Amino acid sequence: MNSLIEQLKTIAGAPNVLVDGDLTAYEQDWRKRSRGKALAVVRPASTTEVAAIVKACAAAGASIVPQGGNTGLVVGSTPDESGSQVVLSLQRTNAVRSIDAHNLTMTLEAGCILQAAQEAAEREGLLFPLSLAAEGSCTIGGNLSTNAGGTQVVRYGNARELCLGVEVVTAQGEIWNGLSGLRKDNTGYDLRDLFIGSEGTLGVITAATMKLYPLPVASLTAWAAVPTMQDAVELLALAHRHLGAGLTGFEVMGQFPLQLVARHFPQQRVPLYEQSPYCVLLENSDSESEDHARAQFERLLELAMDKGLVSDAVVAENIAQARQLWHIRESIPMAQVEEGLNIKHDISVPVSAIPKFCEVTDALLAREIPNVRLVNFGHLGDGNLHYNVQAPPGVDPAAFLREYEHRVTTLVYDSVRNFGGSISAEHGVGSLKLDKLEDHKSPVALGMMRAIKRALDPQNLMNPGRVLNP
Template sequence: MAEDSRASLLARCRAIVGASHVITDQADMAPFMADWRGRYSGRGLAVVLPLDTAQVAAIVTACAAARVPIVPQGGRTGLVMGSVPDLSGDAIVLSLRRLNRIRAIDPANRTMTVEAGCILADIQAAAAYAGMLYPLSLAAEGSCTIGGNLSTNAGGTAVLRYGNTRELCLGLEVVNAQGEVWDGLRGLRKDNTGYALRDLFIGAEGTLGVITAAVLKLYPAPRAALTALVALDSPRHALELLGLLQARCGAALTGFELMSAFCLDLVAAQFPDLPRPFAARHPQYALVELSSNESDQHAHGLLESSVGQALEAGVARDAVVATSQQQALGLWRLREHIPLAQAAAGKNIKHDISLPVSTIPDFIARADAALDQAFPGCQPVTFGHLGDGNLHYNVAPPIGVEHDAFLAHQASVNRIVHDLVDAFGGSISAEHGIGVLKREELARYKSPVELGMMRAIKGALDPLSIMNPGKIL
């Protein structure tokens, strides 16, 4: 891009959002250029922070006229390098963090209209203040934004009962690649008036347009939420426990998280102050959450009787049921600290995969065996949302092997894991998206027909290919 054209675009951006909200100093831009995991840092022409949808539309219009790429950005907590620019230095990074207003809450319709830059935890708090529940919950909720959650179709711990972010959204406001505003902020559960445009933008990672606001579903706040940690002999026993709880508890079963013994060993080593619920070590653990709209006594009775049945049947080996909110938080911290413990212990090869729930025990057995044969002594770090089929199947190096040396085998490890995922009818990305990190893998596992349809949609909605280029496709 010519220097005078670059200066002209930056001047236009300053006129739109104000000079103080256009960042061009390299040191000040650096945090916006870096991948959350610290693996990659791109370069940009500027970071622009609009205040409202009109300013977003004006910036996109200016960039489209100059044919300058745009990288939309939320809380920068993504794990697949989907919100950072490439190394060309040509892109405008469009940070939406100033679009952080909750526009409306409609208790009777059970909806909340929010802007894309709202922090997820703030949305949860606003819903709770209104006596309602917004159930999306994930480890980064204190810093991730709803725009990023929608753009990646985030999952989290309550998908089993409430669904992914897509299922929690009724309507969107989007600035398209031409700078036009599509007002689809309709709080309707039923709307059969043509193509489901909303669903095109959810999960598109900013490659089709910029989500600026959304209408979210709210739910009645549960009267009781109970947590239990159950010790198990194997993933197959975890699957049996899941079936038992689903049969007995129905919709009250909100979360079901699987964690291997190695996961909790890591947490215990790195965070010794966290609780250790069992004196003995068990091969697998399930973290179970029930929520009830009846009463605390009803929820306690349902959970204790269900866990008791699992123990009597030999499905479970031991169990701890939290008797206070503080104990429940302690059990959840064990699960939430697994990624932190991994990071503290050193680098590892990560996979965010989904499988038919029924196949997960067989997948784990075959993947563990195949990896041990190829890389003797490697250590699978297996945890995730068993209730909805989403595993974080990570692989740590063998004891004594340098982490960087093991990371050199990432392509080979990925091939073993992803080929097995494909063979079991699964997906190589469950909730983190594709971004740049999995772009080549996507091309390997998607059919030519499917990729062709995706490229056709991209070409129709973004003919200049300025929206987050290089991501997904």
């Protein structure tokens, strides 16, 4: 493999081929659950360099692990322990190539940080609506490879719905320029959708053309306390009826995850959580005026209170207050980190089934593990819950994980299946859910997926051991 490393140095430049020193940032996953060993970390600066690197690896039979910001939660972008895999970091391919204001599109390189894309659009008076907690470090390529969701899916859809075209380096090192800005193109199979959500197992996304929207004239945020999860679902339906397309965010948060934020980040003032089992965060984006948006919001909340769906609520008075409320929601994962290791589930079920799913699954877990603590929060507007399980008070988190992870995950996933849901809503499969997919995906679907993998990556060099077993 020494000759391969020399080739890689020739392609990307010796300073951009890392073989020794501290490679933790590339070899360890974000949750610190897995640490691998790379043959080399290569940091190309262009699509042409990516193609040359893939060709060299294919000729040498070396497998490739594409990597963006390495913020994934399913151990899908770090190398295994063999020391034979090349980590292909896209962080240097980070340009905003173009913005077409009339076509409402922007073309970004895969290593572009999500927040940088948002800011570039805003400078042009436009909105790029993909938004998630890791937006300061995750990249567009990673967002597309996992079909990321985030907080505004209820209005704008997942990363797939926001993408019009992609540029891809295939497993053979060829470049496919599919960077179409077209909203209509009925010329056969939609190859774009093959690569979005494939987690780097079919090829390397090197750039993408994404949809933009006009900036709303006003965007208001409200925080409401709701007595039950059923009330939260009823409030969502009411918000759809009264706000229509203006409803751009609808998040639900259980009392315990909000307790964690209040405990570990006391500088954040968490409203209303002590008096209610659940709180809901709503966002209303208006194209008319702030007064119109506020009147809509206040009418919605009055109706919700009259119906007993909301016990109390606050509406942010300015942008700073709105950001503080959203920051509380986005701090839940970090508060969990402070509390200790936990068992994470990124699941989706039909919105109408969420209250019963929670009732049944909460009871099953409580029976299985006395005093277990449930960190239940997420994107209620699109049926996606982060249904996480924390050790009982006083129990060592690492020991809890070792003893209960398989049992708890099996219980939760079986319940998800019973309610017609999915075991991965937005985080992907990676290696963490690889074996579980066999039990929760149709054999026919798995067969078609394997046929696509064999056709596009016959050497099984692209991120092997992720998403699919051979």
